[in-house]
Amino acid sequence: MSGQVHKQGVTLEWIRGQLSGFGDLEDKIMAVPSGEVSLLYIKSVTDGQTIRRNVVAPFYEMGDPAAYYSYIADYPGSEEVTEGTRALDLLLSGYACIGQAGRFFFFDALKAEVSGVKETITESISQGPSDALGESLAVNLNLIRRRYQSSSLKMEFTIIGNVSKTKVAILYDESRVNHNVLAELKEKLDSLKLDVLQAAGELEKYISSDKLRIFPKTIVTERPDRVVFNLAEGKVAVMLDTTGYAIVLPSIFNDFFTAMDDKIHLPFVGRFLKLLRILGVAMTLWLPALYIAFTSYNPEIVRVQIALLIGGSRATVPYPSFVEVILMMIMMEFLTEASLRLPRAIGPTATTVGGLILGQAATAAGLIGNIMIILVSVVAISNFLIPLNMMSFSIRVLKYFFVIAAAVLGLVGVVICLVGFTMYLCSQRSFGQPYFKMFFLDTLGTTLRKKSGGE
DSSP: OOOHHHOOOHHHHHHOOOOOOOOTEEEEEEEETTEEEEEEEETTTTTTHHHHIIIIIHHHHHHHHHHHHHHHSTTTTTOOOHHHHHHHHHHTTTTEEEEEEEEEEEEEEEEEOOOOOBSSSSSOSSSEEEEEEESSSHHHHHHHHHHOOOTEEEEEEEETTTTOOEEEEEEEETTSSOOOHHHHHHHHHTTTOOSSSOOHHHHHHHHOOOOOOOSSEEEEEHHHHHHHHHTTTTTEEEETTTTTEEEEEEGGGGGGGTTTTTTOOOHHHHHHHHHHHHHHHHHHHHHHHHHIIIIIIIIGGGGHHHHHHHHEEEEETOHHHHHHHHHHHHHHHHHHHHHSSSSSTTHHHHHHHHHHHHHHHHHHHHOOOOOHHHHHHHHHHHHHOSHHHHHHHHHHHHHHHHHHHHHHHTTTHHHHHHHHHHHHHHEETTTTTTTTTTTHHHHHHHHHHHHHHHH
């Protein structure tokens, strides 16, 4: 029955049948001496003031259904619909249905419950703009347009999710974008078969080129200035409604160590800060593994004083250095996760005090060496130097591979692990682009080609 009505066109009876059981369905008849029209809308997703001001009030002011229909038909954002599924989708997405004599117009009255523009939380900088993307796609696009006032900035929209009907925007500079990357992205988005899509990180997982990856290949950012910067570099941005993050692609390994205030600082200061972040990654990966290697396998490599210092600090520790490192690293992971999950009012205080008490008690009991406490603290601090959380999380996991390699083979295992992951990075691609691209090598190659050409 419903399928037959669906083929013939939408009717009020069909809409009411599809929305039976909707406690928030408003179904009214607006009548004047010269005629009447039907008004249907879902109160929980529509703005009542918009409907009263732009739909109900004009009808009674005009007093003529024919003139009123002309007004609705010409109103920006309204749409005449003759197909049942389309009518149902519009009602569920915040439109009001106005029907008379078999004609149905749908008026955009969406109620967007969103917060205002807030400051960045996960990507704070010392200088520069502090506004962050929000839950409203319209507001986010406004933030981008204000910063990128170019006619070549294109925006395309699509809907993903059979249930959530999430609106997705694809942004790119037509004059700079790599069209092969754009085509690959559109192909992946068109092939998605999802019921619910609510977060940018969730979409990033689905559009990545490989599922079993160690490092992130797209940037998920809350900063509109980072989105604009990457659009100017010829990249593509994907933005979702109801989420305050955007996806930037393709992204290479170097992009994850760039903060948005690097270009604000003096050139040598910006390069120095970036070098500090890379050094922090190296310390996060290597320090625990080198501690195991020098303690259990290769103590002859370090100076005698350092070897004796490490041996003295571990005199009362009842288990091997590998167990000591793993226990302290896991405990630090517990503290990090607790600081993220606890309420903001008590989270930092509870984890800081808990860490101090735990470290002091473990050292006093002889379960952990003093040097191990220093090492774990340095590793925890250096890991937070990375500006983007996605890479920071990957490095947190990756350091365990180095620890295991050091526990099995000592310093040789650390070297093998380093070479292996370097080869892995060199083999990876992000939407066809080399992931481990080194810009200084490109600059050197260009300089050499110019010199050879000039000679």
